[in-house]
Amino acid sequence: MTYCVGAMIDAGLVFASDSRTNAGIDNVSTYRKMKVFENAGDRVIVVLSSGNLAITQATLAQLEQIIKRGNVPNLMSVGSMYEATELIGAALRQVRERDGLHLQQNNVDAGANFIVGGQIAGEPMRLFLVYAEGNFIEATPETPYFQIGETKYGKPIIDRIVNKDTTMLRTVKCVLVSFDSTMRSNLSVGMPIDLVCYARDDLRVLHSRHLDESDEYMRRLRILWGEGLNRAFAELPPPDWMA
Amino acid sequence: MTYCVGAMIDAGLVFASDSRTNAGIDNVSTYRKMKVFENAGDRVIVVLSSGNLAITQATLAQLEQIIKRGNVPNLMSVGSMYEATELIGAALRQVRERDGLHLQQNNVDAGANFIVGGQIAGEPMRLFLVYAEGNFIEATPETPYFQIGETKYGKPIIDRIVNKDTTMLRTVKCVLVSFDSTMRSNLSVGMPIDLVCYARDDLRVLHSRHLDESDEYMRRLRILWGEGLNRAFAELPPPDWMA
Numbered sequence: 001m002t003y004c005v006g007a008m009i010d011a012g013l014v015f016a017s018d019s020r021t022n023a024g025i026d027n028v029s030t031y032r033k034m035k036v037f038e039n040a041g042d043r044v045i046v047v048l049s050s051g052n053l054a055i056t057q058a059t060l061a062q063l064e065q066i067i068k069r070g071n072v073p074n075l076m077s078v079g080s081m082y083e084a085t086e087l088i089g090a091a092l093r094q095v096r097e098r099d100g101l102h103l104q105q106n107n108v109d110a111g112a113n114f115i116v117g118g119q120i121a122g123e124p125m126r127l128f129l130v131y132a133e134g135n136f137i138e139a140t141p142e143t144p145y146f147q148i149g150e151t152k153y154g155k156p157i158i159d160r161i162v163n164k165d166t167t168m169l170r171t172v173k174c175v176l177v178s179f180d181s182t183m184r185s186n187l188s189v190g191m192p193i194d195l196v197c198y199a200r201d202d203l204r205v206l207h208s209r210h211l212d213e214s215d216e217y218m219r220r221l222r223i224l225w226g227e228g229l230n231r232a233f234a235e236l237p238p239p240d241w242m243a
Numbered sequence: 244m245t246y247c248v249g250a251m252i253d254a255g256l257v258f259a260s261d262s263r264t265n266a267g268i269d270n271v272s273t274y275r276k277m278k279v280f281e282n283a284g285d286r287v288i289v290v291l292s293s294g295n296l297a298i299t300q301a302t303l304a305q306l307e308q309i310i311k312r313g314n315v316p317n318l319m320s321v322g323s324m325y326e327a328t329e330l331i332g333a334a335l336r337q338v339r340e341r342d343g344l345h346l347q348q349n350n351v352d353a354g355a356n357f358i359v360g361g362q363i364a365g366e367p368m369r370l371f372l373v374y375a376e377g378n379f380i381e382a383t384p385e386t387p388y389f390q391i392g393e394t395k396y397g398k399p400i401i402d403r404i405v406n407k408d409t410t411m412l413r414t415v416k417c418v419l420v421s422f423d424s425t426m427r428s429n430l431s432v433g434m435p436i437d438l439v440c441y442a443r444d445d446l447r448v449l450h451s452r453h454l455d456e457s458d459e460y461m462r463r464l465r466i467l468w469g470e471g472l473n474r475a476f477a478e479l480p481p482p483d484w485m486a
Contacts, residue, residue, distance in 0.1 A: 152395035156424045160472060169481050177476065181399045197485075207484060217482045224479055229403060232471025233420065238412050239460045241450060242440075 001188035002149035004048035020190035050149035051112030081126035089134035154178030244431035245392035247291035249358040263433035293392035294355030324369035332377035397421035
Protein backbone atom coordinates (compact mmCIF):
# COMPACT_ATOMS: atom_id res chain seq x y z
CA MET A 1 0.00 0.00 0.00
CA THR A 2 0.94 3.62 -0.33
CA TYR A 3 -0.01 6.94 1.15
CA CYS A 4 0.57 10.25 -0.63
CA VAL A 5 -0.77 13.76 0.04
CA GLY A 6 -0.52 16.94 -2.00
CA ALA A 7 -1.90 20.16 -0.54
CA MET A 8 -2.23 23.58 -2.15
CA ILE A 9 -2.47 26.52 0.22
CA ASP A 10 -2.14 30.22 -0.62
CA ALA A 11 1.42 30.14 0.69
CA GLY A 12 2.52 27.25 -1.50
CA LEU A 13 2.40 23.52 -2.01
CA VAL A 14 3.23 20.63 0.33
CA PHE A 15 3.82 17.10 -0.97
CA ALA A 16 4.52 13.93 0.98
CA SER A 17 4.74 10.23 0.16
CA ASP A 18 5.63 7.09 2.05
CA SER A 19 8.08 4.57 0.61
CA ARG A 20 6.66 1.14 1.29
CA THR A 21 5.40 -1.14 -1.46
CA ASN A 22 4.28 -4.68 -1.10
CA ALA A 23 3.37 -7.54 -3.32
CA GLY A 24 2.04 -9.82 -0.59
CA ILE A 25 3.01 -9.57 3.06
CA ASP A 26 6.31 -11.43 2.60
CA ASN A 27 7.53 -9.03 -0.04
CA VAL A 28 7.78 -5.55 1.41
CA SER A 29 10.21 -3.13 -0.17
CA THR A 30 11.09 0.54 -0.19
CA TYR A 31 10.67 2.65 -3.32
CA ARG A 32 10.44 6.40 -3.72
CA LYS A 33 6.99 7.43 -4.88
CA MET A 34 7.86 11.08 -5.40
CA LYS A 35 9.49 12.54 -8.50
CA VAL A 36 10.48 16.20 -8.78
CA PHE A 37 10.98 17.86 -12.17
CA GLU A 38 12.73 21.15 -11.41
CA ASN A 39 14.32 23.83 -13.54
CA ALA A 40 15.01 26.59 -11.03
CA GLY A 41 13.49 29.90 -12.09
CA ASP A 42 11.29 28.20 -14.69
CA ARG A 43 9.32 25.35 -13.15
CA VAL A 44 8.80 22.88 -10.32
CA ILE A 45 6.60 19.86 -11.03
CA VAL A 46 6.11 17.23 -8.33
CA VAL A 47 4.55 13.85 -9.15
CA LEU A 48 3.34 11.42 -6.45
CA SER A 49 2.26 7.93 -7.46
CA SER A 50 0.22 5.06 -6.04
CA GLY A 51 -1.06 1.76 -7.36
CA ASN A 52 0.69 -0.87 -9.46
CA LEU A 53 4.41 -0.06 -9.14
CA ALA A 54 5.39 -1.47 -12.54
CA ILE A 55 2.72 0.72 -14.16
CA THR A 56 3.69 3.93 -12.32
CA GLN A 57 7.42 3.35 -12.89
CA ALA A 58 6.92 2.64 -16.59
CA THR A 59 4.79 5.79 -16.93
CA LEU A 60 7.43 7.98 -15.32
CA ALA A 61 10.28 6.28 -17.19
CA GLN A 62 8.51 7.03 -20.45
CA LEU A 63 8.08 10.70 -19.51
CA GLU A 64 11.74 10.98 -18.53
CA GLN A 65 12.93 9.34 -21.74
CA ILE A 66 11.02 11.88 -23.80
CA ILE A 67 12.77 14.65 -21.88
CA LYS A 68 16.20 13.03 -22.39
CA ARG A 69 15.61 12.55 -26.11
CA GLY A 70 14.62 16.21 -26.34
CA ASN A 71 11.31 15.34 -27.99
CA VAL A 72 8.57 17.90 -27.38
CA PRO A 73 6.16 18.33 -25.79
CA ASN A 74 7.67 17.05 -22.55
CA LEU A 75 7.36 17.90 -18.86
CA MET A 76 10.26 20.35 -19.01
CA SER A 77 8.95 22.09 -22.14
CA VAL A 78 5.21 22.51 -21.71
CA GLY A 79 3.90 25.97 -20.84
CA SER A 80 1.27 24.98 -18.27
CA MET A 81 0.62 22.53 -15.45
CA TYR A 82 -2.52 21.47 -17.30
CA GLU A 83 -0.46 20.30 -20.28
CA ALA A 84 2.02 18.60 -17.94
CA THR A 85 -0.85 16.66 -16.35
CA GLU A 86 -2.22 15.78 -19.79
CA LEU A 87 1.18 14.28 -20.69
CA ILE A 88 1.16 12.18 -17.53
CA GLY A 89 -2.40 10.97 -18.14
CA ALA A 90 -1.58 10.10 -21.75
CA ALA A 91 1.60 8.22 -20.75
CA LEU A 92 -0.39 6.28 -18.13
CA ARG A 93 -2.96 5.31 -20.78
CA GLN A 94 -0.22 4.13 -23.13
CA VAL A 95 1.44 1.97 -20.49
CA ARG A 96 -1.88 0.48 -19.41
CA GLU A 97 -2.76 -0.27 -23.02
CA ARG A 98 0.58 -2.04 -23.46
CA ASP A 99 0.62 -3.99 -20.15
CA GLY A 100 -3.01 -4.04 -19.02
CA LEU A 101 -4.15 -7.19 -20.82
CA HIS A 102 -1.18 -9.21 -19.56
CA LEU A 103 -1.88 -8.14 -15.99
CA GLN A 104 -5.58 -8.87 -16.35
CA GLN A 105 -4.79 -12.42 -17.45
CA ASN A 106 -3.22 -12.98 -14.04
CA ASN A 107 -5.82 -10.98 -12.14
CA VAL A 108 -3.26 -8.30 -11.28
CA ASP A 109 -4.72 -4.85 -10.71
CA ALA A 110 -3.21 -2.41 -13.20
CA GLY A 111 -4.71 0.61 -11.37
CA ALA A 112 -2.49 3.62 -10.76
CA ASN A 113 -3.02 7.20 -9.60
CA PHE A 114 -0.91 10.33 -9.64
CA ILE A 115 -0.98 13.60 -7.77
CA VAL A 116 0.64 16.29 -9.93
CA GLY A 117 1.36 19.76 -8.62
CA GLY A 118 3.69 22.67 -9.07
CA GLN A 119 4.15 25.91 -10.91
CA ILE A 120 5.47 26.94 -14.32
CA ALA A 121 6.69 30.52 -14.95
CA GLY A 122 3.79 32.73 -16.04
CA GLU A 123 1.16 30.51 -14.45
CA PRO A 124 -0.26 30.27 -10.93
CA MET A 125 0.42 27.14 -8.80
CA ARG A 126 -1.85 24.21 -9.66
CA LEU A 127 -2.60 20.77 -8.26
CA PHE A 128 -4.18 17.79 -10.05
CA LEU A 129 -5.31 14.25 -9.31
CA VAL A 130 -4.87 11.80 -12.21
CA TYR A 131 -7.27 8.85 -12.19
CA ALA A 132 -6.38 5.31 -13.25
CA GLU A 133 -8.17 6.00 -16.55
CA GLY A 134 -5.81 8.88 -17.35
CA ASN A 135 -8.34 11.68 -16.91
CA PHE A 136 -7.92 14.14 -14.03
CA ILE A 137 -9.42 16.77 -11.75
CA GLU A 138 -7.97 19.97 -10.33
CA ALA A 139 -7.85 21.17 -6.71
CA THR A 140 -9.90 24.25 -5.82
CA PRO A 141 -9.86 26.63 -2.83
CA GLU A 142 -12.71 24.51 -1.36
CA THR A 143 -10.84 21.22 -1.92
CA PRO A 144 -7.23 22.27 -1.46
CA TYR A 145 -5.70 18.80 -1.15
CA PHE A 146 -5.63 15.33 -2.70
CA GLN A 147 -4.72 11.97 -1.19
CA ILE A 148 -3.97 8.70 -2.99
CA GLY A 149 -3.46 5.17 -1.66
CA GLU A 150 -4.53 4.37 1.89
CA THR A 151 -6.42 7.64 2.37
CA LYS A 152 -8.98 7.17 5.12
CA TYR A 153 -7.03 6.91 8.39
CA GLY A 154 -5.23 10.18 7.74
CA LYS A 155 -8.12 12.17 6.29
CA PRO A 156 -9.95 13.44 9.41
CA ILE A 157 -7.00 15.53 10.69
CA ILE A 158 -6.42 17.15 7.28
CA ASP A 159 -10.12 17.99 7.01
CA ARG A 160 -9.95 19.73 10.38
CA ILE A 161 -6.74 21.71 9.84
CA VAL A 162 -5.99 22.44 6.20
CA ASN A 163 -7.72 25.12 4.14
CA LYS A 164 -6.29 27.62 1.69
CA ASP A 165 -5.38 30.07 4.48
CA THR A 166 -3.42 27.53 6.55
CA THR A 167 0.27 28.42 6.93
CA MET A 168 2.98 26.29 5.37
CA LEU A 169 4.22 25.31 8.82
CA ARG A 170 0.79 24.13 10.02
CA THR A 171 0.22 22.29 6.75
CA VAL A 172 3.53 20.42 7.04
CA LYS A 173 2.79 19.48 10.68
CA CYS A 174 -0.71 18.34 9.70
CA VAL A 175 0.50 16.22 6.78
CA LEU A 176 3.05 14.53 9.05
CA VAL A 177 0.40 13.85 11.74
CA SER A 178 -1.77 12.40 8.98
CA PHE A 179 1.10 10.08 8.01
CA ASP A 180 1.57 9.09 11.65
CA SER A 181 -2.12 8.10 11.98
CA THR A 182 -1.97 6.14 8.72
CA MET A 183 1.24 4.28 9.60
CA ARG A 184 -0.21 3.38 13.02
CA SER A 185 -3.32 1.83 11.47
CA ASN A 186 -1.88 0.26 8.32
CA LEU A 187 1.44 -1.55 8.52
CA SER A 188 1.80 -1.50 4.74
CA VAL A 189 2.32 2.28 4.85
CA GLY A 190 5.77 3.03 6.29
CA MET A 191 8.80 5.24 6.64
CA PRO A 192 10.81 6.79 5.11
CA ILE A 193 8.61 9.75 4.19
CA ASP A 194 9.59 12.06 1.35
CA LEU A 195 8.47 15.63 1.89
CA VAL A 196 8.72 18.62 -0.43
CA CYS A 197 7.60 22.20 0.25
CA TYR A 198 7.20 24.77 -2.48
CA ALA A 199 6.64 28.48 -1.74
CA ARG A 200 4.32 30.24 -4.18
CA ASP A 201 6.06 32.00 -7.12
CA ASP A 202 9.52 30.75 -6.04
CA LEU A 203 9.92 28.46 -9.07
CA ARG A 204 12.40 26.35 -7.06
CA VAL A 205 11.95 23.79 -4.27
CA LEU A 206 11.98 25.36 -0.79
CA HIS A 207 12.44 22.27 1.42
CA SER A 208 13.11 18.68 0.42
CA ARG A 209 13.36 16.17 3.27
CA HIS A 210 13.77 12.42 3.49
CA LEU A 211 12.48 11.41 6.94
CA ASP A 212 13.57 7.91 7.90
CA GLU A 213 13.05 5.69 10.97
CA SER A 214 15.75 7.53 12.87
CA ASP A 215 14.20 10.98 12.32
CA GLU A 216 14.03 12.65 15.71
CA TYR A 217 11.23 15.06 14.79
CA MET A 218 8.88 12.28 13.61
CA ARG A 219 9.60 10.36 16.80
CA ARG A 220 8.74 13.38 18.97
CA LEU A 221 5.68 14.20 16.85
CA ARG A 222 4.36 10.67 17.35
CA ILE A 223 4.79 10.79 21.12
CA LEU A 224 3.50 14.35 21.61
CA TRP A 225 0.49 13.82 19.34
CA GLY A 226 -0.42 10.63 21.23
CA GLU A 227 -0.16 12.47 24.54
CA GLY A 228 -2.15 15.44 23.21
CA LEU A 229 -4.94 13.17 21.95
CA ASN A 230 -5.08 11.35 25.26
CA ARG A 231 -5.32 14.67 27.12
CA ALA A 232 -8.05 15.95 24.81
CA PHE A 233 -9.91 12.67 25.26
CA ALA A 234 -9.58 12.72 29.06
CA GLU A 235 -11.08 16.22 29.15
CA LEU A 236 -14.29 15.13 27.40
CA PRO A 237 -17.21 15.07 29.86
CA PRO A 238 -19.06 11.80 30.57
CA PRO A 239 -22.59 11.38 29.17
CA ASP A 240 -25.09 12.67 31.77
CA TRP A 241 -26.77 9.26 31.93
CA MET A 242 -23.46 7.67 32.99
CA ALA A 243 -22.05 10.42 35.23
CA MET B 244 -23.05 2.88 4.30
CA THR B 245 -23.04 1.83 7.91
CA TYR B 246 -20.81 2.04 10.91
CA CYS B 247 -21.05 -0.38 13.86
CA VAL B 248 -18.70 -1.10 16.75
CA GLY B 249 -18.75 -3.82 19.40
CA ALA B 250 -16.14 -3.70 22.18
CA MET B 251 -15.49 -6.23 24.94
CA ILE B 252 -13.68 -4.90 28.00
CA ASP B 253 -13.29 -6.62 31.36
CA ALA B 254 -16.10 -4.46 32.74
CA GLY B 255 -18.58 -5.41 30.05
CA LEU B 256 -19.65 -4.87 26.46
CA VAL B 257 -20.38 -1.69 24.51
CA PHE B 258 -22.28 -1.75 21.21
CA ALA B 259 -23.10 1.12 18.88
CA SER B 260 -24.55 1.44 15.39
CA ASP B 261 -25.56 4.29 13.11
CA SER B 262 -28.93 4.31 11.36
CA ARG B 263 -28.32 5.51 7.83
CA THR B 264 -28.74 3.28 4.81
CA ASN B 265 -28.54 4.30 1.21
CA ALA B 266 -29.19 2.81 -2.15
CA GLY B 267 -27.68 5.63 -4.18
CA ILE B 268 -27.28 9.18 -2.97
CA ASP B 269 -30.91 10.16 -3.66
CA ASN B 270 -32.26 7.35 -1.51
CA VAL B 271 -31.08 7.79 2.07
CA SER B 272 -33.15 6.27 4.84
CA THR B 273 -32.98 5.47 8.52
CA TYR B 274 -33.08 1.89 9.76
CA ARG B 275 -32.02 0.41 13.04
CA LYS B 276 -29.01 -1.86 12.63
CA MET B 277 -29.00 -3.12 16.20
CA LYS B 278 -31.12 -5.96 17.53
CA VAL B 279 -31.16 -6.97 21.20
CA PHE B 280 -32.31 -10.44 22.28
CA GLU B 281 -32.77 -10.21 26.05
CA ASN B 282 -34.20 -12.51 28.68
CA ALA B 283 -33.25 -10.76 31.91
CA GLY B 284 -31.36 -13.08 34.27
CA ASP B 285 -30.69 -15.57 31.49
CA ARG B 286 -29.14 -13.85 28.46
CA VAL B 287 -28.39 -10.71 26.51
CA ILE B 288 -27.43 -11.10 22.84
CA VAL B 289 -26.78 -8.00 20.75
CA VAL B 290 -26.54 -8.22 16.96
CA LEU B 291 -25.19 -5.38 14.80
CA SER B 292 -25.47 -5.61 11.03
CA SER B 293 -23.93 -4.05 7.94
CA GLY B 294 -24.08 -4.69 4.23
CA ASN B 295 -27.05 -5.45 2.01
CA LEU B 296 -30.09 -4.39 4.04
CA ALA B 297 -32.49 -6.89 2.47
CA ILE B 298 -30.05 -9.69 3.29
CA THR B 299 -29.46 -8.63 6.93
CA GLN B 300 -33.16 -8.01 7.54
CA ALA B 301 -34.14 -11.37 6.05
CA THR B 302 -31.48 -13.11 8.17
CA LEU B 303 -32.75 -11.54 11.39
CA ALA B 304 -36.42 -12.04 10.43
CA GLN B 305 -35.71 -15.74 9.93
CA LEU B 306 -34.03 -16.00 13.35
CA GLU B 307 -36.95 -14.22 15.04
CA GLN B 308 -39.53 -16.40 13.33
CA ILE B 309 -37.83 -19.51 14.64
CA ILE B 310 -38.03 -18.05 18.17
CA LYS B 311 -41.73 -17.18 17.73
CA ARG B 312 -42.58 -20.63 16.42
CA GLY B 313 -40.78 -22.15 19.39
CA ASN B 314 -38.57 -24.28 17.18
CA VAL B 315 -35.23 -25.17 18.74
CA PRO B 316 -32.39 -24.43 18.60
CA ASN B 317 -33.00 -20.69 18.53
CA LEU B 318 -31.26 -17.58 19.87
CA MET B 319 -33.29 -17.66 23.11
CA SER B 320 -32.69 -21.40 23.69
CA VAL B 321 -29.05 -22.06 22.90
CA GLY B 322 -26.65 -22.57 25.79
CA SER B 323 -23.68 -20.62 24.46
CA MET B 324 -22.80 -17.50 22.51
CA TYR B 325 -20.87 -19.74 20.13
CA GLU B 326 -24.03 -21.61 19.19
CA ALA B 327 -25.93 -18.33 18.88
CA THR B 328 -23.32 -17.07 16.41
CA GLU B 329 -23.47 -20.37 14.51
CA LEU B 330 -27.23 -19.90 14.11
CA ILE B 331 -26.73 -16.39 12.74
CA GLY B 332 -24.03 -17.55 10.31
CA ALA B 333 -26.22 -20.43 9.12
CA ALA B 334 -29.24 -18.16 8.65
CA LEU B 335 -27.09 -15.73 6.65
CA ARG B 336 -25.91 -18.56 4.40
CA GLN B 337 -29.49 -19.69 3.82
CA VAL B 338 -30.67 -16.22 2.87
CA ARG B 339 -27.70 -15.68 0.56
CA GLU B 340 -28.33 -19.03 -1.09
CA ARG B 341 -31.95 -18.08 -1.67
CA ASP B 342 -31.41 -14.47 -2.85
CA GLY B 343 -27.76 -14.35 -3.92
CA LEU B 344 -28.17 -15.43 -7.54
CA HIS B 345 -30.97 -12.95 -8.17
CA LEU B 346 -28.84 -10.12 -6.78
CA GLN B 347 -25.83 -11.23 -8.78
CA GLN B 348 -27.86 -11.06 -12.00
CA ASN B 349 -28.27 -7.34 -11.36
CA ASN B 350 -24.74 -6.83 -10.04
CA VAL B 351 -26.06 -6.09 -6.55
CA ASP B 352 -23.63 -6.90 -3.75
CA ALA B 353 -25.18 -9.49 -1.42
CA GLY B 354 -22.43 -9.02 1.17
CA ALA B 355 -23.43 -8.73 4.84
CA ASN B 356 -21.61 -8.78 8.19
CA PHE B 357 -22.70 -9.12 11.78
CA ILE B 358 -21.14 -8.33 15.11
CA VAL B 359 -22.62 -10.66 17.74
CA GLY B 360 -21.91 -10.21 21.42
CA GLY B 361 -23.39 -10.84 24.83
CA GLN B 362 -23.56 -13.30 27.65
CA ILE B 363 -25.62 -16.39 28.41
CA ALA B 364 -25.99 -17.66 32.03
CA GLY B 365 -23.16 -20.06 32.89
CA GLU B 366 -20.82 -18.63 30.23
CA PRO B 367 -18.44 -15.67 30.14
CA MET B 368 -19.17 -12.70 27.89
CA ARG B 369 -18.17 -13.25 24.26
CA LEU B 370 -17.94 -11.19 21.09
CA PHE B 371 -17.90 -12.43 17.48
CA LEU B 372 -17.57 -11.07 13.97
CA VAL B 373 -19.59 -12.96 11.32
CA TYR B 374 -18.19 -12.73 7.78
CA ALA B 375 -20.29 -12.49 4.63
CA GLU B 376 -19.61 -16.21 4.05
CA GLY B 377 -21.24 -17.15 7.36
CA ASN B 378 -18.06 -18.17 9.18
CA PHE B 379 -16.84 -16.09 12.11
CA ILE B 380 -14.00 -15.08 14.45
CA GLU B 381 -13.99 -14.28 18.15
CA ALA B 382 -12.58 -11.25 19.97
CA THR B 383 -9.61 -11.80 22.29
CA PRO B 384 -8.01 -9.69 25.02
CA GLU B 385 -5.49 -8.50 22.40
CA THR B 386 -8.23 -7.61 19.89
CA PRO B 387 -11.08 -6.53 22.14
CA TYR B 388 -13.28 -4.88 19.52
CA PHE B 389 -14.79 -5.33 16.06
CA GLN B 390 -16.00 -2.77 13.55
CA ILE B 391 -18.14 -3.33 10.45
CA GLY B 392 -19.10 -1.00 7.60
CA GLU B 393 -17.14 2.24 7.16
CA THR B 394 -14.43 1.28 9.62
CA LYS B 395 -11.30 3.28 8.82
CA TYR B 396 -12.04 6.87 9.84
CA GLY B 397 -13.04 5.83 13.35
CA LYS B 398 -10.37 3.19 13.96
CA PRO B 399 -7.34 5.25 15.06
CA ILE B 400 -9.00 6.63 18.22
CA ILE B 401 -10.25 3.18 19.30
CA ASP B 402 -6.77 1.73 18.77
CA ARG B 403 -5.35 4.41 21.05
CA ILE B 404 -7.90 4.20 23.86
CA VAL B 405 -9.61 0.81 24.13
CA ASN B 406 -8.00 -2.27 25.64
CA LYS B 407 -9.45 -4.85 28.00
CA ASP B 408 -8.72 -2.73 31.08
CA THR B 409 -10.46 0.41 29.77
CA THR B 410 -13.43 1.48 31.92
CA MET B 411 -16.97 1.33 30.57
CA LEU B 412 -17.21 5.13 30.71
CA ARG B 413 -14.01 5.67 28.70
CA THR B 414 -15.07 3.00 26.20
CA VAL B 415 -18.46 4.65 25.64
CA LYS B 416 -16.83 8.07 25.19
CA CYS B 417 -14.30 6.57 22.78
CA VAL B 418 -16.92 4.78 20.70
CA LEU B 419 -18.92 8.01 20.40
CA VAL B 420 -15.81 9.99 19.38
CA SER B 421 -15.14 7.27 16.81
CA PHE B 422 -18.68 7.78 15.44
CA ASP B 423 -18.15 11.54 15.37
CA SER B 424 -14.97 11.16 13.26
CA THR B 425 -16.71 8.73 10.91
CA MET B 426 -19.80 10.90 10.44
CA ARG B 427 -17.59 13.93 9.76
CA SER B 428 -15.71 12.13 6.98
CA ASN B 429 -18.48 10.03 5.43
CA LEU B 430 -21.89 11.59 4.92
CA SER B 431 -23.48 8.17 4.40
CA VAL B 432 -22.92 7.36 8.09
CA GLY B 433 -25.36 9.35 10.19
CA MET B 434 -27.39 9.87 13.33
CA PRO B 435 -29.30 8.57 15.16
CA ILE B 436 -26.84 6.31 16.98
CA ASP B 437 -28.06 3.29 18.92
CA LEU B 438 -25.91 2.53 21.94
CA VAL B 439 -26.12 -0.41 24.37
CA CYS B 440 -23.93 -1.04 27.42
CA TYR B 441 -23.81 -4.38 29.16
CA ALA B 442 -22.07 -4.89 32.53
CA ARG B 443 -20.33 -8.23 32.92
CA ASP B 444 -22.42 -10.98 34.60
CA ASP B 445 -25.52 -8.74 34.82
CA LEU B 446 -27.50 -10.78 32.28
CA ARG B 447 -29.62 -7.70 31.53
CA VAL B 448 -28.97 -4.52 29.53
CA LEU B 449 -27.41 -1.74 31.63
CA HIS B 450 -27.91 1.28 29.33
CA SER B 451 -29.79 1.53 26.08
CA ARG B 452 -29.75 4.93 24.36
CA HIS B 453 -31.02 6.27 21.07
CA LEU B 454 -28.97 9.41 20.33
CA ASP B 455 -30.57 11.56 17.64
CA GLU B 456 -29.67 14.85 15.96
CA SER B 457 -30.98 16.80 18.93
CA ASP B 458 -28.85 14.97 21.48
CA GLU B 459 -27.10 17.59 23.59
CA TYR B 460 -24.25 15.33 24.70
CA MET B 461 -23.25 14.38 21.13
CA ARG B 462 -23.35 18.06 20.16
CA ARG B 463 -21.04 18.99 23.05
CA LEU B 464 -18.77 16.02 22.40
CA ARG B 465 -18.34 17.10 18.78
CA ILE B 466 -17.45 20.68 19.74
CA LEU B 467 -15.17 19.79 22.65
CA TRP B 468 -13.34 17.08 20.75
CA GLY B 469 -12.73 19.45 17.84
CA GLU B 470 -11.37 22.07 20.24
CA GLY B 471 -9.22 19.50 22.05
CA LEU B 472 -7.73 18.22 18.79
CA ASN B 473 -6.96 21.75 17.66
CA ARG B 474 -5.26 22.49 20.98
CA ALA B 475 -3.22 19.28 20.82
CA PHE B 476 -2.25 20.12 17.24
CA ALA B 477 -1.26 23.71 18.08
CA GLU B 478 1.04 22.43 20.84
CA LEU B 479 3.09 20.26 18.45
CA PRO B 480 6.54 21.76 17.86
CA PRO B 481 7.60 22.82 14.34
CA PRO B 482 10.21 20.73 12.51
CA ASP B 483 13.66 22.13 13.32
CA TRP B 484 14.37 22.78 9.64
CA MET B 485 11.29 25.07 9.48
CA ALA B 486 11.50 26.73 12.89
